[in-house]
Amino acid sequence: MPFQFPEHFFVTGTDTNVGKTVTSAMLTLGLNAAYWKPIQSGLDTITDTDYVKQVTGLNDAHFLPERFRLTEPLSPHASAAIDGLEIHLHDFELPKTIEQSHLIIEGAGGLMVPINDRHYIIDLIKYLELPVCLVSRSTLGTINHTLLSLAQLKRENIPILGVIINGKKNPGNRAAIEHYGQVPILGEVDFLEAIDPAMLKTAYNQLEIHD
Numbered sequence: 001m002p003f004q005f006p007e008h009f010f011v012t013g014t015d016t017n018v019g020k021t022v023t024s025a026m027l028t029l030g031l032n033a034a035y036w037k038p039i040q041s042g043l044d045t046i047t048d049t050d051y052v053k054q055v056t057g058l059n060d061a062h063f064l065p066e067r068f069r070l071t072e073p074l075s076p077h078a079s080a081a082i083d084g085l086e087i088h089l090h091d092f093e094l095p096k097t098i099e100q101s102h103l104i105i106e107g108a109g110g111l112m113v114p115i116n117d118r119h120y121i122i123d124l125i126k127y128l129e130l131p132v133c134l135v136s137r138s139t140l141g142t143i144n145h146t147l148l149s150l151a152q153l154k155r156e157n158i159p160i161l162g163v164i165i166n167g168k169k170n171p172g173n174r175a176a177i178e179h180y181g182q183v184p185i186l187g188e189v190d191f192l193e194a195i196d197p198a199m200l201k202t203a204y205n206q207l208e209i210h211d
Contacts, residue, residue, distance in 0.1 A: 003184075003186070005027070005031060005102060005209075006102075007101065007102055008105065008130055009102075009103075009104065009105070009131050009132065010105045010106075010107060010125050010128070010131070010132050010133070011023060011024045011132075011135060012106075012110060012111055012133075012135070012149075013107070013109070013110055013134070013135045014137070014142065014146050014148075014149045015109075015110055016109050018135050018137045019135055019137070019166035019167070020106060020135045021106065022189075022192070022200075023133075023164050023166065023189065024048075024052060024106045025051070025052040025055050025056050025195070025200055026200045026204050027133070028052060028056055028058065028062065028104050029057075029058065029197060029201055029204065030205070031100075031102045032062075032100060032102075033062070033101070033102035033103060033104050034062050034063070034095075034098045034099070034100040034102065034103045034104070035062060035063050035064070035104050035106070036063075036064040036095075036106070037105075037108075038092055038107075038108075038124070039067065039068045039070065039076045039108045039115065040066045040068065040069050040070060040108070041070045041074055041076050041079045041108055042070070042071070042072060042073030042079070043069060043071055044073065045073075047066070047069070049063055049065075049066060055195045055196060055197070056200060057196075057197045062100065064098075064103075068080065068085065068091075070085070071083050075108075075113050075114055076115045077114040077115055077116055080115075080116070086116060087116050087119075089119055089123060089124060094128055105128070105130060107121045109121065111125075122152060122153070122156060126158060130158075131158070131159035132158055132160055133162065133163075133186065134146070134149055134150065134162070134163045135163075135164050135165075136163055136164075136165050136166070137165070137166055137167050138165050138168055138169060138170045138174070138188070139168075139173075142165075142170075146163065146181060147177070147180055147181055150163075150181045160183055161186065162186035163177060163184070163185055164185075164186050164187050164188075164189060164207070165187075165189070166188075166189050167190070167191065169188050185208065186207055186208060186209055187206065187207030189203050
């Protein structure tokens with residue numbers, strides 16, 4: 001049976017700057033989905049929601065407002081404290097209805113990024129009862145980071161859709177993640193010269209879910 005993305009799923013990364021937002025943009029455009037970033041940390045530069053909107057060219061109907069817009073580009077627990085806020089799991093709720101057939105929820109940082117003094121991003125994923133698409137980098141160090149993230153997801157019995165690997169293709173690292181992680185590789189996204197709708201659509205069409 002061919003792979004199909006579920007109606008709602010969570011995109012998280014093995015680390016910061018692994019291409020999680022670009023991957024979310026690619027999936028949002030490719031699936032003609034809605035996009036939601038529940039926690040935005042940092043408002044000085046373009047937000048992730050505005051970035052995805054810009055590079056996909058999709059209209060406002062595809063984007064849900066962030067639940068928290070935190071001023072500083074820090075871990076959510078630290079940024080919320082600076083802003084005099086507290087983040088609780090019960091602050092979050094999946095939308096009852098959306099116009100699109102899919103909703104992509106993008107996290108802040110990796111799984112063990114704290115959102116308050118006792119909960120992490122992984123707890124938010126569990127609370128929302130979402131399966132996960134894990135984004136990793138292709139370069140040195142990715143095996144350790146990716147296997148640790150997969151182990152944590154499995155420990156918490158969170159369904160794993162698979163891994164998308166970003167960066168210059170590295171067959172050895174890919175094979176190790178697939179073998180030791182016992183997880184499907186949904187695709188490899190090479191360096192994108194220009195991040196625009198055409199390039200994102202091409203990258204989406206090259207994912208291995210279409211094979």
